[in-house]
Amino acid sequence: MNKRSVHIHVEYLPRVEGHGNIVVDVKEGKLDTCRLDVVESPRFFEGMLRGRSVFEAQHITSRICGICACGHSLASIQAAEQALGVTPSAQTLQLRKLLLHLEILDSHILHIYFLVAPDLLGVESFLPLIDTHNKIVRRALRLKKTCNDVCDILAGRHVHPIAATVGGFTKLPGERDMDTMLHMLSGMRSDMDATVEFFTTLNFPEFERDTEYVGLVNEDGEYPLLMGDLGSTDGVRMTRTDYRKVTNEFTMPHSSAKHTRLSRESYAVGALARFNLNSDKLHLKAKEVARVLGMKPKCINPYLNTSAQLIESVHCLEDAISLIEGLRDTGIKHEEKILVALNEQSGISVRGGSGVGAIEVPRGLLFHNYEIDEKGIIVNANCIIPTNQNLGNIEHDMEKLVPEILDRKDEEITHMLEMLVRAYDPCISCSTHFLNVAFVNR
Amino acid sequence: MIKKPSVAFFDFTCCEGCQLQVVNLGETLFDILGIIDLKEFREVMSEKWDGELDIAIVEGSITDLHAEQRIRRIRERAKVMVAYGSCATIGGVNGMKNAFPLSDIQQYVYGADYRFFPTEKTRAVHQVVKVDYFVHGCPVYPPEFLTVLRTALQGVSCTVPDYPVCVECKLNENVCMYDRGVSCLGPVTRAGCNSWCINNGNICYGCRGMVSNPNEGGTKAVLEKYHVSLNLIINKMNMYNTCREMDRNE
Numbered sequence: 001m002n003k004r005s006v007h008i009h010v011e012y013l014p015r016v017e018g019h020g021n022i023v024v025d026v027k028e029g030k031l032d033t034c035r036l037d038v039v040e041s042p043r044f045f046e047g048m049l050r051g052r053s054v055f056e057a058q059h060i061t062s063r064i065c066g067i068c069a070c071g072h073s074l075a076s077i078q079a080a081e082q083a084l085g086v087t088p089s090a091q092t093l094q095l096r097k098l099l100l101h102l103e104i105l106d107s108h109i110l111h112i113y114f115l116v117a118p119d120l121l122g123v124e125s126f127l128p129l130i131d132t133h134n135k136i137v138r139r140a141l142r143l144k145k146t147c148n149d150v151c152d153i154l155a156g157r158h159v160h161p162i163a164a165t166v167g168g169f170t171k172l173p174g175e176r177d178m179d180t181m182l183h184m185l186s187g188m189r190s191d192m193d194a195t196v197e198f199f200t201t202l203n204f205p206e207f208e209r210d211t212e213y214v215g216l217v218n219e220d221g222e223y224p225l226l227m228g229d230l231g232s233t234d235g236v237r238m239t240r241t242d243y244r245k246v247t248n249e250f251t252m253p254h255s256s257a258k259h260t261r262l263s264r265e266s267y268a269v270g271a272l273a274r275f276n277l278n279s280d281k282l283h284l285k286a287k288e289v290a291r292v293l294g295m296k297p298k299c300i301n302p303y304l305n306t307s308a309q310l311i312e313s314v315h316c317l318e319d320a321i322s323l324i325e326g327l328r329d330t331g332i333k334h335e336e337k338i339l340v341a342l343n344e345q346s347g348i349s350v351r352g353g354s355g356v357g358a359i360e361v362p363r364g365l366l367f368h369n370y371e372i373d374e375k376g377i378i379v380n381a382n383c384i385i386p387t388n389q390n391l392g393n394i395e396h397d398m399e400k401l402v403p404e405i406l407d408r409k410d411e412e413i414t415h416m417l418e419m420l421v422r423a424y425d426p427c428i429s430c431s432t433h434f435l436n437v438a439f440v441n442r
Numbered sequence: 443m444i445k446k447p448s449v450a451f452f453d454f455t456c457c458e459g460c461q462l463q464v465v466n467l468g469e470t471l472f473d474i475l476g477i478i479d480l481k482e483f484r485e486v487m488s489e490k491w492d493g494e495l496d497i498a499i500v501e502g503s504i505t506d507l508h509a510e511q512r513i514r515r516i517r518e519r520a521k522v523m524v525a526y527g528s529c530a531t532i533g534g535v536n537g538m539k540n541a542f543p544l545s546d547i548q549q550y551v552y553g554a555d556y557r558f559f560p561t562e563k564t565r566a567v568h569q570v571v572k573v574d575y576f577v578h579g580c581p582v583y584p585p586e587f588l589t590v591l592r593t594a595l596q597g598v599s600c601t602v603p604d605y606p607v608c609v610e611c612k613l614n615e616n617v618c619m620y621d622r623g624v625s626c627l628g629p630v631t632r633a634g635c636n637s638w639c640i641n642n643g644n645i646c647y648g649c650r651g652m653v654s655n656p657n658e659g660g661t662k663a664v665l666e667k668y669h670v671s672l673n674l675i676i677n678k679m680n681m682y683n684t685c686r687e688m689d690r691n692e
Contacts, residue, residue: 042561043455047547048538059647060681063535063580066459110465114486125487127480130472138469145468156642158466159459159581163642170643341624341645342674
């Protein structure tokens with residue numbers, strides 16, 4: 001057995017969203033500490049929501065995260081609508097699905113190209129790639145901007161969408177808008193093909209740990225992102241209102257971080273979880289990409305979350321195109337355009353109650369839960385974000401990984417750990433809910 | 443050859459969406475990177491820099507002592523500081539917590555262990571250190587960011603419009619939200635976003651902060667005409683503008 005000691009402390013892990021530290025301590029070959037600490041300043045969103053109108057919740061909670069603003073908006077709307085007893089129209093649901101596709105596509109492109117690719121190419125960021133891989137950087141920026149521009153048309157903007165609210169959309173795309181969106185998205189196909197080709201040339205680290213994967217599941221043929229029940233690869237099935245029975249938040253004695261667990265000591269959510277649960281429902285082109293990349297469920301290499309993201313990107317692009325084509329063929333019903341604001345006109349009847357939103361956002365399953373009084377004022381709020389659910393699983397991965405690579409140099413171990421955390425695409429400023437911040441003084 | 447000005451992005455308490463707006467500029471980013479020397483941008487870069495900076499662009503609010511120390515150190519080594527996005531320029535949504543006793547809101551979110559999560563009242567960046575340029579908005583409006591960056595690089599001043607969003611909204615020929623039966627913060631919020639939200643069918647939430655001298659009489663007249671209570675408007679203002687209290691006290 002390797003008897004060496006290793007101390008790793010990565011402060012403010014770069015190329016992740018938000019502030020996190022990796023702390024690993026190996027004493028004479030024995031793993032003593034293995035943690036991902038969250039050092040983001042607490043933001044208290046759930047506390048701040050109390051006393052505000054449920055009609056403002058989407059606007060406020062969108063600000064939890066700049067990357068998954070549309071996801072938070074949609075989870076918030078779903079929770080608010082359930083509490084109020086509002087049933088969205090078929091057209092509204094289609095447009096929401098489209099918005100979610102654009103969000104996942106946009107976020108995955110950011111992660112794959114700007115956060116992960118530099119690791120696989122052995123550089124510190126995309127900046128050196130401007131000289132060495134100019135075409136690829138341009139392609140990444142072009143893909144990202146096109147996603148954004150389509151979102152602008154659909155919801156006003158991608159970072160903190162404007163038009164998606166409780167009850168529906170405050171603006172609806174006209175015929176020309178539909179054609180423009182279709183033109184722009186179809187134009188992304190060749191860049192997406194090139195992206196797949198580029199990634200087949202890259203090698204991900206080999207590491208496996210059997211894991212319980214959690215995500216939305218359903219009985220129909222659709223790859224569930226906006227709607228579904230809660231399910232796991234260990235066979236759990238529940239309705240979304242039972243989300244607390246899935247997350248089972250608990251505090252660890254060694255740190256004050258809130259972790260989650262279901263059937264085992266931890267579980268994972270995200271692109272790889274969705275792929276493992278629902279790969280048979282992916283778009284045909286996405287299935288083909290999975291085949292090219294050699295991805296099969298159940299895949300238990302967390303580094304391959306990036307490959308699952310690439311597969312989902314193709315799925316979301318193709319399904320977004322199909323959604324727009326479908327909406328264009330039936331014609332947008334413009335009479336469904338709404339203006340709710342603070343519900344000053346009482347267009348939506350208000351009642352007291354509780355509602356849960358459970359949505360697959362880029363990084364995994366997101367829950368919003370609001371309890372409102374009979375005037376529609378929020379009494380209690382709870383948000384459980386994907387990164388929160390992955391935190392325990394990342395630490396268990398690190399615990400298995402570190403002893404396996406103990407014979408390597410410190411820098412290499414650190415790099416492998418950074419890549420592992422990054423593979424989960426953590427979104428730490430979402431951490432409305434994290435309990436943790438103990439530093440190891442060494 | 444003239445040395446390129448050194449620029450870095452820093453994030454404090456925020457959602458990092460305003461930094462993302464930079465990546466969303468697409469290939470325009472190449473033009474910017476051609477004229478600056480980008481030293482640090484943690485959201486997308488591993489590179490770090492602790493030397494002097496020509497321009498520090500700061501996103502987020504100052505919400506704890508550690509952040510206060512950090513922003514002071516950044517200010518010391520930056521010739522020019524740009525507050526970037528509502529959290530930095532006016533405290534933004536983070537300010538809502540100031541309406542609660544701090545221990546109450548800490549306990550609500552973190553339960554019995556709340557003392558492990560030290561927090562201070564939310565402050566905008568200029569309420570802690572001197573700020574030279576402001577890019578308002580939640581999120582920032584990209585054309586305005588490019589204007590401010592250009593003026594900051596040239597070393598000339600940049601004036602933020604001090605008239606209400608209504609001016610831009612009228613030019614965009616939107617139907618007034620009050621005429622559509624809902625209340626809107628356009629009449630008291632500073633312009634510069636090209637009435638982004640109203641153009642997309644929603645109301646103004648006041649994310650850019652208030653004009654320095656709001657037309658109180660005119661606003662009251664609008665509220666009376668449309669039977670809107672002052673409390674409703676004040677409550678709406680508090681979503682983004684709670685930290686304004688601390689400007690008044692100085």
